[in-house]
Amino acid sequence: MEKKQYERPxxxxxxxxxxxxxxxxxxYTPMTHIDGCAVKDLLEEYGSPLFVMSExxxxxxxRNTKRIFETRYPKVQFAWSYKTNYLNAVCNVFHQEGSxxxxxxxxxxxxxxxxxxxxxxxxxxxxxxxxxxxxxxIKNDSPxxxxxxxxxxxLTEIATELNVNPxxxxxxxxxxxxxxxxxxxxxxxxxxxxxxxxNKIMANGKxxxxxxxxxxxxxxxxxxxxxxxxxxxxxxxKSIKNRYNKMVSYxxxxxxxxxxxxLKGSYGLGADSVPEISQYAEAICSxxxxxxxxxxxxxxxxxxxxxxxxxxxxxxxxxxxxxxRLSDGRRATILDFGVNIMFTSFWYDHKISPAQEFGQHTExxxxxxxxxxxxxxxxxxxTLPPLKAGDQVVVHTVGAYNITQSMQFIALRPAVVMIDxxxxxxxxKTKEVLExxxxxxxxxxxxxxxxx
Ligand SMILES: *Cc1c(COP(=O)(O)O)cnc(C)c1O
Numbered sequence: 001m002e003k004k005q006y007e008r009p010x011x012x013x014x015x016x017x018x019x020x021x022x023x024x025x026x027x028y029t030p031m032t033h034i035d036g037c038a039v040k041d042l043l044e045e046y047g048s049p050l051f052v053m054s055e056x057x058x059x060x061x062x063r064n065t066k067r068i069f070e071t072r073y074p075k076v077q078f079a080w081s082y083k084t085n086y087l088n089a090v091c092n093v094f095h096q097e098g099s100x101x102x103x104x105x106x107x108x109x110x111x112x113x114x115x116x117x118x119x120x121x122x123x124x125x126x127x128x129x130x131x132x133x134x135x136x137x138i139k140n141d142s143p144x145x146x147x148x149x150x151x152x153x154x155l156t157e158i159a160t161e162l163n164v165n166p167x168x169x170x171x172x173x174x175x176x177x178x179x180x181x182x183x184x185x186x187x188x189x190x191x192x193x194x195x196x197x198x199n200k201i202m203a204n205g206k207x208x209x210x211x212x213x214x215x216x217x218x219x220x221x222x223x224x225x226x227x228x229x230x231x232x233x234x235x236x237x238k239s240i241k242n243r244y245n246k247m248v249s250y251x252x253x254x255x256x257x258x259x260x261x262x263l264k265g266s267y268g269l270g271a272d273s274v275p276e277i278s279q280y281a282e283a284i285c286s287x288x289x290x291x292x293x294x295x296x297x298x299x300x301x302x303x304x305x306x307x308x309x310x311x312x313x314x315x316x317x318x319x320x321x322x323x324x325r326l327s328d329g330r331r332a333t334i335l336d337f338g339v340n341i342m343f344t345s346f347w348y349d350h351k352i353s354p355a356q357e358f359g360q361h362t363e364x365x366x367x368x369x370x371x372x373x374x375x376x377x378x379x380x381x382x383t384l385p386p387l388k389a390g391d392q393v394v395v396h397t398v399g400a401y402n403i404t405q406s407m408q409f410i411a412l413r414p415a416v417v418m419i420d421x422x423x424x425x426x427x428x429k430t431k432e433v434l435e436x437x438x439x440x441x442x443x444x445x446x447x448x449x450x451x452x
Contacts, residue, residue, distance in 0.1 A: 007359045007386065028362060028384050031353035031394045036423035039317055039355040039392055047431055048392070049318035049337035051403060051416040055093055057313035058399075059421070062097045065309060068278050072285035075300040079123050081255050082108040084306030084400050085314070089418050089428035091115055094309075102304040106133045113140065123252065123304070125171070125213070127151075127185060134158055138166045145169045145213045145252070147186055152197060152207075159206040169211035169252065170197045174232045176225035182217050189232050195239065202244050209246070212236055215254025215304065219263070223275045226253065227283035234291030237299060247293075252302035253284055259311030261348040261397045269351075270397075277308060307400035314399020316342060317355070320391045321370060331365040333387050338369025338376045340409040342395065344402055345378050352378070355392035358385035371410045403429075408437050 032039055035054050043050060062078070069076045079102035080094035086108060091101070092115055101112035104126035112122045119140025127147040129137070134155055137144050146152050146168055159166050171186025172194045187193040201207050216229050233251045241247050257280050262270035288301060318337040326332050339345055352367065362383045369376040378395070387393065406413050412432035417425045 005357075005359065007361055028354055028358065030355060030357050031396075032355055032357075034315055034394070035419040037419055037425055039394055042417065042425060043317055043319065043392055045425075046415045046417055046427065049316060049335075049341070049414045051341075051398070051414060051429075052315045052317060052425075053087075053090060053399060053416065053418040053428070054313045054315070055418050055420050058090065058093050058310060059097060061309045061313060062094060062099065065277050065305060066097075068281045069285065069301065069303065072281050073288060073301050075298060076303065077250070077300055078303050078305065079121075079252075080309075081304045081306035082112060083404055084255075085310050085403055086111055087403060087416060087428055088115055089426070090310065106130070106136070109133070109136065109142075120167075123213075123302070125215075125304075131158060134166075135162070138162060138164055141167065143167045143169055143210060145171050145211075146197070147171050149197065149200075152200060156204055156206045165206060165208045167210045168201065168207045169209070169213045169248075169250070170194060170201070171213045171215070172233065172236065173214065174216070174229060176216050176222075176228045178217055178220065178222060178225045182215070185215070186213070189236065194236060198236070198240055202240075202246075209240070209248060211248050211250040211252055211299075211302070213252040213254065213302075216256060218256045219258045219261075219307065220256045220280075221258055221274065223279035223283045225283075226280050227287045229253065230284045230287035231291065234288055234293070238292065241297075247297045248299055250300035250302050251288065252304065255304040255306045255308070257305055257308035259307040259397060259400060261311055261344070261350065264347055264349055270348075271351075310399040311397045312399065314397070314402070316395040316398045316402070318393055318395070320387045320389050320393065322389050323387070326366065331363050331386070332368060333365050333384075334368045334370060335378060335393065336370055337378070337395075337414070338371040338373075338409075338411060339378070340369075340371060340411060341406040341413055342369070342378060342398060342402055343405040344398065344400070348397070349379060349382075350398065351396040352382060352384070353394045353396065354385055354387060355394050361385055373410070408432065412437060 034052055035056055079100040080091055082103045095117060100121040101117045102123045103109045103112055119142045122142045124137045124142050125145045144166055172189050173183045173186045174189035175181060187197045201209050212233050214229055216225060237248050258274040260271040316337060318335050321334045321336050324332050362385055364381055365384050367378040369378055415427055415431040416429040418428045419425050
């Protein structure tokens with residue numbers, strides 16, 4: 001018989017309640033492997049902490065979501081939201097699956113082009129496109145999603161000067177019953193701004209209005225909001241058809257579907273309580289199908305889904321540095337990764353699993369990162385077995401936004417590994433070193449010497 005690991009007895013204060021209808025939270029089931037790779041081996045090989053992406057999970061998520069939409073609507077096209085995770089390996093998995101690119105900045109645009117996405121399959125969004133960006137997009141025939149009137153006028157001027165008719169869509173914002181409204185982007189539907197922008201485009205004849213775009217929010221918990229948005233988009237498309245006898249070729253519903261993460265303060269675990277993709281799909285597809293378009297003029301449905309496709313394909317592996325008792329007696333565990341690489345810990349209670357077997361004891365703990373900063377809290381309160389220095393953990397559902405929003409604050413950023421379909425790990429981004437951080441720094445000569 002294998003000898004059981006010794007665990008020191010602990011005295012634990014009893015907390016009332018905190019049971020909900022899903023039972024008490026059992027987040028500490030060990031996770032020793034990801035797609036067949038041992039967490040222990042990955043950390044030994046590539047260092048701790050380490051981001052791990054599961055190619056299998058990305059492809060599964062994509063195929064599943066695509067199937068759900070395609071069974072409900074005949075013309076569907078996905079465009080990968082680069083800012084959600086723009087590691088080239090990740091983007092290329094999506095492109096291999098047939099997804100176009102959706103970008104909100106010039107460097108993302110260049111990334112998509114460099115990845116080999118044809119220009120006419122890169123949707124250019126965002127409020128900050130320079131004249132130079134617009135020229136590049138025109139040259140590559142990329143659909144330009146206009147955000148505001150100044151952009152509309154500048155683009156008209158450039159189109160006139162180049163004597164071309166760029167393909168454009170307008171970004172539309174609207175009241176979907178979810179507040180605060182994301183009305184800082186695009187043209188408002190209810191107050192007539194969107195209709196005004198349409199009329200300006202149609203009147204000057206320089207821009208080719210091919211689509212309508214919206215992105216109503218992010219981590220949206222109400223599928224019905226998408227139904228309302230799709231209905232308003234369809235109404236706008238029909239008004240264009242009525243007045244100009246021209247049908248837009250696509251309606252882009254953006255992204256914003258919730259991932260399986262748990263928002264702070266929510267009642268159940270996100271994995272149990274966020275809407276299913278099929279609920280969003282049902283709301284959107286029914287609204288478009290029932291809007292009254294002629295069958296041969298049904299617009300394409302574009303989707304720019306980000307976090308819902310990638311969040312649970314990303315893991316952050318790390319190690320315990322130390323334990324201590326806070327002044328109120330609570331157990332505090334210090335991990336070797338902080339909020340500089342786990343930005344989303346500000347609004348999610350990420351699921352965290354120990355990466356090795358444990359006994360029956362658990363204790364409420366606070367999990368801190370290694371940064372010298374009080375806000376470096378990974379979990380404010382989580383029930384875990386007593387982790388000790390050197391133990392390893394797996395943070396779940398970190399595939400969206402953490403890598404793109406990470407920064408070198410106190411700690412450099414770790415390597416990222418992708419585990420392929422056969423269970424082989426590949427480095428897709430190397431661990432940063434001091435030179436990475438100092439690249440681009442310039443030290444003026446006169447500051448190069450001192451004596452102390
Ligand atoms: C960020 C963004 C997305 C992706 O949003 P998710 O919430 O990650 O699905 C899609 N479209 C636009 C315009 C965006 O800005």
